Amino acid sequence: MDSTTQHPRIGKEPFVQDASNPFHRTMTMASIRKILPANIPGEFFVDRTCIDCGTCAWLAPDTFADRNGFAYVWKQPSTERERIRAHMSVLSCPVGAIGSRMAQDYTLAEEKLPEPIDRNIFYCGYHSSKSYGAASYLIRRPEGNILVDSPRFARPLVKKLEDLGGVDLMFLTHKDDVADHERFHGHFGCRRILHEADLGRETASIEIVLRGDDIQNLAPEIRIIPVPGHTAGSCCLLWKETVLFTGDHLSWDPGKKSLHASKHTCWHDWSRQIHSMKRLSGFSFEWVLPGHGTRCHLPVPEMNREMEKLIGRMTATS
The missing domain is CATH 3.60.15.10 (Ribonuclease Z/Hydroxyacylglutathione hydrolase-like)
Incomplete structure (x- = not known):
């Protein structure tokens, strides 16, 4: 996308910056209140702040796909590899549009x-x-x-x-x-x-x-x-x-x-x-x-x- 053009759904970064410490960033997750209906029920979901950049769909294609201008969860992760790829997608999503219904440990994804x-x-x-x-x-x-x-x-x-x-x-x-x-x-x-x-x-x-x-x-x-x-x-x-x-x-x-x-x-x-x-x-x-x-x-x-x-x-x- 042209750097002079603002996508209508870009409204947040997936990390909150602490002005007193440039390295202190707290992850903000997607909202269950904004969940997209296309998501298959389960642990992970995508909310409507998604900008359809395609990142999660090629990074974790066993879990995410694109439909009608949004990403969505088409299958919940069922293996350790699929879970790590889903976590990598959470870390890499530019707007924090991927969420989970339960607490997650992103250590292995960060190591990848x-x-x-x-x-x-x-x-x-x-x-x-x-x-x-x-x-x-x-x-x-x-x-x-x-x-x-x-x-x-x-x-x-x-x-x-x-x-x-x-x-x-x-x-x-x-x-x-x-x-x-x-x-x-x-x-x-x-x-x-x-x-x-x-x-x-x-x-x-x-x-x-x-x-x-x-x-x-x-x-x-x-x-x-x-x-x-x-x-x-x-x-x-x-x-x-x-x-x-x-x-x-x-x-x-x-x-x-x-x-x-x-x-x-x-x-x-x-x-x-x-x-x-x-x-x-x-x-x-x-x-x-x-x-x-x-x-x-x-x-x-x-x-x-x-x-x-x-x-x-x-x-x-x-």
Whole structure:
């Protein structure tokens, strides 16, 4: 979602901040009085403050799904793994819309986040309402860790990031998903990277400003690929020709089992996004890790085929 647009149901963060202690945050739960009728009866539920960001549905698909603009519990957790995934969804929900009828211990879920995805790549969890619930990721590397887009500045996550070596760089794929970037910069002293076309009042203090559409090497194994379209300054980050961090440029549609780009949420220029997708198809990668939407992992030849199919569908709607 465009950072200048306020979703009509965004009204709270899932943690209450104590002004006297920036690390003291108390979880606020969903309200049983606001429970959605679609929830199956049982322990966990989603209330009507849900903003339909999709986080819980892909994080814990055995428990949560989407229907008519809201998430809901379609099956109560029945195994330890399902319970932990449900707890991870509670922690990661950007507006605290997931609740339980009884007290819960979130220790194991906190230990799972950040969650390893692939060789030194981690999913952070703890989504922020400021980015409409965008996912963020950590690249762990000896030269200094890179945080891709901003999660919520939550105490358990910050402590785990410290344990993983801190944050040296913060790569912001585009202006919508900057969320708590100032707080992470203030705590870790990390330098932030954003394209000049997406700079605004909230990002005027960014340390490293990208310019133009040229591909740049952030490090020998990391490339910055400008992909204007969703926003004028959208960029992807390619790690070791394997993992592509896509922001809101590209994701996976689990229902259609295909790659997806959204014309409905293209805030800048759809024709430029098509051109950017064609440019991106010239690179090799196995993982698509988006800000919004579901991630996917495919062999390179299959990913290439899916990219060509997507470009065909996008071109047909231009």
